[in-house]
Amino acid sequence: MTPVAGPDPLSMISRLSGAGMEAQTHRLKIVAQNIANARSTGGTPGADPYQRKTVVFSAELDREIGALSVEVKKTAVDDAPFTVEYDPAHPAANAQGEVKLPNVNLLVEMSDMREANLSYEANLQMMKRARSMITATIDLLRSGS
Amino acid sequence: MTVGNVTAVGNAPLYVTELAARRAEWAGIRQAAIAGNIANANTPQYKTRDIAAFEADYARTRLNLERHDPRHMQLGAVEMHAEKVREGNAWDVTHSANTVSLDEELMKADETGRHHTLATSVMGAFHRMLLSSVSSQ
16 A cells, blocks of 8 residues: 555544534434424414425535545425324314324434434544544654653 | 565564554554545445555555646545445445445444554554663663
8 A cells, every 4th residue: 555645544534523423413403403393383374384304415525635525415305295184273274174284203303313313423433433543643652761 | 574474674673663654554544434434324325435455565556646736636545545345245235325334334443443553552562672672771
């Protein structure tokens, strides 16, 4: 393997893991938004309620370190149909007394949250490991004394 | 003196340090590739990448991109050495065509970390030997 000029791979790791953690944090934020708005209906009769949001990640070349990093490409909305409940007294109820509720499924959001958490922790582990590798390298200076 | 499949030239004792340094560098690059995989663990279409196994001999050379203008794109060590893992070798392929398995990556990270510890320990040990031979009364 020929040595390559450029950024130090060990410091690259914390940057990559940091980007991963940032992306997962964004995902968790969207999950929190979805859960918070799980029952947010429209304000006028027949109005559309809150629409579930989703996150799309993409692998992008980080030019500063010259390695494939991750970033949030876009926040899209879920086009799944809304659930409908019969509640004529509700301000958002239409002429038939039906209220449109958000297409948020709490179970799906919870599993999404768990997955984001897991990926976040994996990134954190990598960061810790990189740190111990850097410490081991610096400790070489101490080994003689 | 023979280290692995490498025969040292003459009796140069510092060759071990050179070998250990290369090994540590390889471990660093591989760890960065693994960090990239983990960061992209939920990216659709992302294919797991890995670094070729450590080779102590100089026989295998790679073509490196030449930069003769600062505006040229600079590729880091990871991009230089990264290889896609063939789909059949990946542990897990999700519906979004992502082939990163967090378990596998963390296992590889642990293995690479061990290689790095070994390399730095060897370097430290030889450094201490060198120092003790120089400083003994």
